[in-house]
Amino acid sequence: MSTTAGPKPRILVAEDEPELLEIISFFIESEFNAEVVIAEDGEKAKAILEKDSNFQIVVSDYNMPKLTGGGLLLYVRKAHPNIKFILVSAVNPKSVQEFKISSPDAIVEKPQFNDPLKDAIQKFLTTKEETIESEDYIRVAISQLARLGTVNYALYAKLSENKFLKVLHENEFFGTEELSRFHAKKINYLYIDRENGKSLFKILLDKYLQNFQNTNFTPVDLITTCDEISTAIHDMAAGFGFSEELETITKIGVDMALKTISSDPNLRALLENVNIASGNYLAIHSSRLPYLANHIAKMMGWDSDSTAYKMALASLLHDSTLHNPIHAKYENESDLVNASAELSKKDYDDFVGHTKRSAELVVQFKGIPPDVDVIISQHHERCDGTGFPNKLNHVRIAPLSCVFIIAHELLCFYEKTKDQFKIEDFIALRQNDYSAGYFKKILIELALFKLE
Ligand SMILES: [Fe+2]
Ligand SMILES: [Fe+2]
Numbered sequence: 001m002s003t004t005a006g007p008k009p010r011i012l013v014a015e016d017e018p019e020l021l022e023i024i025s026f027f028i029e030s031e032f033n034a035e036v037v038i039a040e041d042g043e044k045a046k047a048i049l050e051k052d053s054n055f056q057i058v059v060s061d062y063n064m065p066k067l068t069g070g071g072l073l074l075y076v077r078k079a080h081p082n083i084k085f086i087l088v089s090a091v092n093p094k095s096v097q098e099f100k101i102s103s104p105d106a107i108v109e110k111p112q113f114n115d116p117l118k119d120a121i122q123k124f125l126t127t128k129e130e131t132i133e134s135e136d137y138i139r140v141a142i143s144q145l146a147r148l149g150t151v152n153y154a155l156y157a158k159l160s161e162n163k164f165l166k167v168l169h170e171n172e173f174f175g176t177e178e179l180s181r182f183h184a185k186k187i188n189y190l191y192i193d194r195e196n197g198k199s200l201f202k203i204l205l206d207k208y209l210q211n212f213q214n215t216n217f218t219p220v221d222l223i224t225t226c227d228e229i230s231t232a233i234h235d236m237a238a239g240f241g242f243s244e245e246l247e248t249i250t251k252i253g254v255d256m257a258l259k260t261i262s263s264d265p266n267l268r269a270l271l272e273n274v275n276i277a278s279g280n281y282l283a284i285h286s287s288r289l290p291y292l293a294n295h296i297a298k299m300m301g302w303d304s305d306s307t308a309y310k311m312a313l314a315s316l317l318h319d320s321t322l323h324n325p326i327h328a329k330y331e332n333e334s335d336l337v338n339a340s341a342e343l344s345k346k347d348y349d350d351f352v353g354h355t356k357r358s359a360e361l362v363v364q365f366k367g368i369p370p371d372v373d374v375i376i377s378q379h380h381e382r383c384d385g386t387g388f389p390n391k392l393n394h395v396r397i398a399p400l401s402c403v404f405i406i407a408h409e410l411l412c413f414y415e416k417t418k419d420q421f422k423i424e425d426f427i428a429l430r431q432n433d434y435s436a437g438y439f440k441k442i443l444i445e446l447a448l449f450k451l452e
Contacts, residue, residue, distance in 0.1 A: 070098030
């Protein structure tokens with residue numbers, strides 16, 4: 001682990017009592033090698049930030065004329081979400097209306113502020129400067145962290161392939177507000193040390209097991225829980241490969257999917273009821289697939305409990321070993337290459353190899369039916385032999401794989417067209433490709449497909 005020395009940190013101090021402003025500024029300058037800028041009230045602090053946002057921390061009083069510390073906090077959260085906000089005040093934070101919308105990152109009580117203020121600044125400056133270089137970090141979707149509340153482990157944002165920046169300290173709280181803040185920055189995943197990751201996923205699994213005891217799930221609860229379980233499965237599979245925990249949570253996910261299927265839900269509602277907050281394409285893609293695959297199997301007269309089980313398991317795991325979850329959007333190598341401005345060989349190989357890796361993963365599960373690994377390994381093969389990795393044509397692709405492949409393509413088509421979705425458009429698009437074998441038969445049946 002290495003620590004990089006950056007430029008001098010900059011801290012803005014807002015305080016309307018001149019003496020105190022001087023004491024706080026002097027204290028920070030003498031304790032830290034920091035550049036301190038002062039503001040005599042909240043409004044002046046805001047004006048400074050509007051012109052110059054290069055600060056790591058704002059240290060602010062609450063009771064100030066013109067703009068209070070509460071107003072300043074809300075402005076900082078909205079306009080400069082990367083800047084940490086430390087409140088130094090005698091005010092009772094529970095009585096402050098603005099703090100119900102957003103709380104300061106740290107609250108230091110007056111008048112004995114020295115040591116607590118030093119600790120808070122130290123913590124945030126360390127957060128800003130500490131970067132590590134390692135490959136041994138695994139991803140965790142931030143929606144999972146929000147399930148935990150207080151997170152016992154340090155978490156990092158990924159800066160480049162091997163460089164990570166610490167953004168969450170041990171035992172920091174992670175709730176819906178933090179979730180929205182990261183989503184606003186388009187960060188859906190953070191990274192954790194592999195060993196800590198094992199413990200974190202064990203805690204998560206316990207939460208899911210407790211949650212699973214709830215028998216009063218509404219269809220919406222079922223599908224949103226499926227999305228979250230699907231996210232956990234993908235992070236665990238990509239991070240650790242096979243483990244008993246992965247097997248347990250996948251089986252919970254399959255049970256959830258089967259419960260939803262047997263409750264005979266409306267297909268369109270299922271597809272549309274997407275938990276946007278999760279921001280996780282792969283999870284949503286994998287948790288919707290069992291319903292479409294089973295719907296098509298039913299149209300072919302192939303539906304049974306065993307088919308439903310196979311489809312649900314294959315759906316949850318088919319893309320689980322993709323290290324870059326967004327690559328689940330691409331149906332073949334050329335889509336991936338065309339859409340990626342900078343595609344490393346490692347990413348390309350990861351994509352091309354994911355069907356084989358995911359199939360190898362599922363065979364380690366106890367007591368699974370043999371076809372599941374075949375479905376997974378064939379999910380990017382195509383009727384005319386142009387798919388990957390083995391360029392199998394319709395003669396060599398298994399019947400259930402044909403159902404899965406078409407369900408997968410139909411889901412991708414739905415995701416692209418949404419409100420404009422028409423089954424006739426999909427059939428017209430695939431007519432020439434699906435010219436033989438089960439592909440042709442399924443396409444004929446699809447003329448009767450309805451999203452309800
Ligand atoms: Fe895939
Ligand atoms: Fe997929």
